[in-house]
Amino acid sequence: MKDELIEKRIEVLEKTLSYKKDPNILLELALLYDSLQRFVDAHKKFEELAKNVRFLKGYFFYIIFLAKWGRKDSFFDMVEKYFYTKFFEEIPPHFLPNNEDIRKHTHIFRDVLDSVEQSLKFNQNSLIDFIIKAFVLYCLNNREYEELFDYLFENFKGNFKVQFLYSLINIDSQDYPKAIMQLKKIVEDNPMFDDAYLLLGYVYLRQNLFSQALSFLKKAAELDTKRATASLLLSKYLIMLEKYDDAIEIIHNKARMIEPNNPLVYYYLALAYKGKNEYEKALKLYENLKYYNYVTPQIKKEMADIYIYLGEYNNALKILNELKEETILFDEEIYEKLILINERLGNLDTALLLVREALTFRESLNFYQIGAKIAFKNGDFEIAYKWFKKVLEYNPRDFEALYSLGIIELSKMRFGVSEKYLEDAVSINPTKNEAKYFLALNYAFQDKMDKAIDILTKVRENLKDNLKAKIISFNIASAYSMLGDVEKTEKFLYDSIEDFTKHLKNISEQDILFFSTLLFQTRVVLEASKSIKELEESQARTIQAMIDAIQAKDNYTKDHTQRVTILSVEIAKSMQLEPEIIDVLLVGTLVHDIGKIGIPDSVLNKPGRLTDEEFEIMKQHTIIGYEIVKKMKFPKLKEIKSTERFKNIGTVADCVRYHHEKWDGTGYPDRLKGEQIPLLARIIAVADVFDALMSERQYKKGIPAFKSIEIIEQSKGTHFDPLVVDHFLKIVDEMVIILYAGGKGTREYFDRSVEELLKMSKEDILRDIGRL
Numbered sequence: 001m002k003d004e005l006i007e008k009r010i011e012v013l014e015k016t017l018s019y020k021k022d023p024n025i026l027l028e029l030a031l032l033y034d035s036l037q038r039f040v041d042a043h044k045k046f047e048e049l050a051k052n053v054r055f056l057k058g059y060f061f062y063i064i065f066l067a068k069w070g071r072k073d074s075f076f077d078m079v080e081k082y083f084y085t086k087f088f089e090e091i092p093p094h095f096l097p098n099n100e101d102i103r104k105h106t107h108i109f110r111d112v113l114d115s116v117e118q119s120l121k122f123n124q125n126s127l128i129d130f131i132i133k134a135f136v137l138y139c140l141n142n143r144e145y146e147e148l149f150d151y152l153f154e155n156f157k158g159n160f161k162v163q164f165l166y167s168l169i170n171i172d173s174q175d176y177p178k179a180i181m182q183l184k185k186i187v188e189d190n191p192m193f194d195d196a197y198l199l200l201g202y203v204y205l206r207q208n209l210f211s212q213a214l215s216f217l218k219k220a221a222e223l224d225t226k227r228a229t230a231s232l233l234l235s236k237y238l239i240m241l242e243k244y245d246d247a248i249e250i251i252h253n254k255a256r257m258i259e260p261n262n263p264l265v266y267y268y269l270a271l272a273y274k275g276k277n278e279y280e281k282a283l284k285l286y287e288n289l290k291y292y293n294y295v296t297p298q299i300k301k302e303m304a305d306i307y308i309y310l311g312e313y314n315n316a317l318k319i320l321n322e323l324k325e326e327t328i329l330f331d332e333e334i335y336e337k338l339i340l341i342n343e344r345l346g347n348l349d350t351a352l353l354l355v356r357e358a359l360t361f362r363e364s365l366n367f368y369q370i371g372a373k374i375a376f377k378n379g380d381f382e383i384a385y386k387w388f389k390k391v392l393e394y395n396p397r398d399f400e401a402l403y404s405l406g407i408i409e410l411s412k413m414r415f416g417v418s419e420k421y422l423e424d425a426v427s428i429n430p431t432k433n434e435a436k437y438f439l440a441l442n443y444a445f446q447d448k449m450d451k452a453i454d455i456l457t458k459v460r461e462n463l464k465d466n467l468k469a470k471i472i473s474f475n476i477a478s479a480y481s482m483l484g485d486v487e488k489t490e491k492f493l494y495d496s497i498e499d500f501t502k503h504l505k506n507i508s509e510q511d512i513l514f515f516s517t518l519l520f521q522t523r524v525v526l527e528a529s530k531s532i533k534e535l536e537e538s539q540a541r542t543i544q545a546m547i548d549a550i551q552a553k554d555n556y557t558k559d560h561t562q563r564v565t566i567l568s569v570e571i572a573k574s575m576q577l578e579p580e581i582i583d584v585l586l587v588g589t590l591v592h593d594i595g596k597i598g599i600p601d602s603v604l605n606k607p608g609r610l611t612d613e614e615f616e617i618m619k620q621h622t623i624i625g626y627e628i629v630k631k632m633k634f635p636k637l638k639e640i641k642s643t644e645r646f647k648n649i650g651t652v653a654d655c656v657r658y659h660h661e662k663w664d665g666t667g668y669p670d671r672l673k674g675e676q677i678p679l680l681a682r683i684i685a686v687a688d689v690f691d692a693l694m695s696e697r698q699y700k701k702g703i704p705a706f707k708s709i710e711i712i713e714q715s716k717g718t719h720f721d722p723l724v725v726d727h728f729l730k731i732v733d734e735m736v737i738i739l740y741a742g743g744k745g746t747r748e749y750f751d752r753s754v755e756e757l758l759k760m761s762k763e764d765i766l767r768d769i770g771r772l
Contacts, residue, residue, distance in 0.1 A: 006032055022328060023055040031105055039069060056085055057097045068112045072128050076161055079135055083168040087202055088229060090298050094329050102139055112136050127156060131165060138169050176203050194223035198230045205237050221254060228255035228262055235268045239275055247272045263294035279306045297323055304337060313341045330361035339370055348378040365394040379602040379614045381408050399429045407438060411600060411617060415446050433459055449479045560691055563739050565589040567687035570735060574727040580638040581649055585680045587637060588655025592684055595625025619668050626657035650678025659684040662719045682721040686712060686728050694740055705736045
């Protein structure tokens with residue numbers, strides 16, 4: 001680089017340094033000044049660097065700089081300090097000099113060698129010049145340094161500095177046998193030299209030879225009454241061995257007495273108390289280190305760990321955000337912890353932002369795995385899908401990725417692709433029942449009942465949980481019913497149905513999602529029952545199980561199904577529909593949201609408005625529900641296609657598929673218009689929207705009755721069938737009092753079972769509430 005360019009670079013760096021105190025900038029400036037032979041300016045920068053001994057890279061180049069300019073008096077002591085700091089301090093790797101740093105600035109090392117050669121021409125016995133030369137050759141990875149030490153051992157026999165420097169270099173290069181041999185020679189010559197014992201202890205510890213290490217460290221601690229280094233090193237490795245009380249005793253009785261102002265004393269004490277799970281004491285000690293101006297990134301991370309363990313996430317977040325801003329280089333551990341905390345605090349968008357940021361610095365399997373799981377949890381299925389696919393590029397046998405991709409594909413009704421992912425997931429982890437459940441659900445959707453039965457039967461055999469075994473029996477009964485095997489249907493049905501519903505609230509959301517019985521259970525009960533009385537009771541219990549299952553999965557559906565059912569039936573009665581049609585409407589309303597079973601919880605229970613992508617997933621519940629219900633048979637129901645007044649009545653399955661269609665053709669899933677929409681679905685649409693308006697959700701308050709009624713009336717002819725709205729307006733005032741006023745008896749009404757509900761008329765309900 002020409003001098004003019006160097007000057008321009010210096011100008012830029014000086015300006016940057018005025019607002020950004022980065023030791024790397026300071027080091028570059030010092031070396032640039034040196035390259036221009038501006039000793040005074042370079043020396044000032046190096047002296048400033050030397051104040052921060054932990055930035056060992058700067059101190060290392062300071063040693064070389066002084067040697068180049070002939071400042072040799074303190075060279076040996078500075079090299080010793082350099083190695084001791086490297087060995088015994090907690091120095092971040094990016095604060096240490098590396099081969100790339102040395103290669104980049106080879107010229108300064110060459111300058112030192114030239115200076116030393118010139119000096120040796122005048123004084124061939126200059127030991128300090130030989131020592132400098134040996135150290136520089138070692139730094140340059142030039143094996144000639146070993147030949148030079150052989151020469152020094154021969155010509156400066158018994159010289160302590162030669163022996164000691166060679167020991168330090170061998171330790172640094174991890175040539176431990178040579179280091180041990182040299183240090184033991186030093187101990188033979190000088191049995192009271194405590195540093196030799198200290199270094200021997202350090203070398204043995206590096207090789208995990210603890211018994212030898214501890215004996216040498218104890219000896220070093222006995223001999224050294226002025227420094228706590230040996231005691232602290234001994235304590236450090238006692239902590240590693242989880243001998244926390246022994247470590248605390250040595251620090252208190254030895255190290256603290258020798259060096260009461262050494263911050264490492266309190267750091268290792270904090271580590272010991274942290275190891276003992278005495279977190280309050282550890283935190284106080286960490287906080288005290290601020291008074292010694294000794295708060296390293298590692299210490300901050302350890303403090304954050306404690307706060308995370310204590311559940312004080314905001315304190316941990318504050319520390320880690322500070323660290324993130326202070327850290328010059330990308331630190332994977334900081335990002336990982338920040339992501340973890342934000343996820344636990346429910347800040348999923350922030351967590352995903354951090355994952356994306358981390359991936360810009362370094363693409364890694366770890367961040368793709370973490371990010372994909374959070375995206376899945378947050379309902380960002382496009383991102384989750386993309387990142388889980390990336391995970392498979394790193395590891396094609398990653399169970400979590402295969403399992404999650406299988407669920408995503410299943411939610412999109414892409415059964416073939418979902419099947420492959422889930423089959424691979426099960427082959428990798430055959431003990432994971434959740435994956436088997438989803439695979440069975442997939443097979444059931446594809447009418448592969450034999451495969452579904454095979455999986456579920458094997459799962460049931462290995463289950464110790466009685467309740468879960470009953471659930472699996474319910475699944476198996478459902479599948480056999482679709483195969484027309486009444487005998488086996490009855491066998492598994494009666495094994496499970498007796499006390500199923502009363503346990504439903506204790507079942508996890510994963511288990512509820514696996515009920516393939518919800519695809520077929522009405523048909524199971526109806527085809528397996530042998531008498532009309534038994535048929536009616538079983539049908540009621542089955543529908544109740546459906547409603548309870550949906551409620552357990554989706555908080556919002558609690559009471560919603562009953563209210564929509566009552567509203568729909570009352571509208572139908574006002575329209576003077578035939579009793580047989582009202583029976584179909586009643587069952588269709590009870591199961592109109594059954595498809596929510598197939599919607600991920602992260603979308604179904606999201607505490608806020610859905611994104612466009614999430615809304616598309618939510619829309620699938622009409623299709624999923626339709627696929628479920630169209631396979632059911634309702635022998636007692638007489639489904640009427642049309643009457644003189646109405647040409648398109650609709651079936652139970654039609655109620656499920658079309659209750660979100662709109663009169664003007666803008667609804668979903670099929671954008672039907674006007675009387676193309678089955679009548680029963682048009683009725684449910686009004687009741688469903690009215691209850692949604694009145695109900696409180698996680699992201700909105702309920703709208704007052706007068707306003708909700710006004711909205712329905714204003715939507716007449718656009719969203720809703722005008723005739724249905726007219727009849728809704730006739731019954732709504734009375735229904736608001738019954739269903740939403742919360743008066744005496746309202747709660748008792750909602751606590752009734754479906755079996756009782758099916759038998760009750762409006763007059764019965766009013767009488768129960770005390771209004772007649």
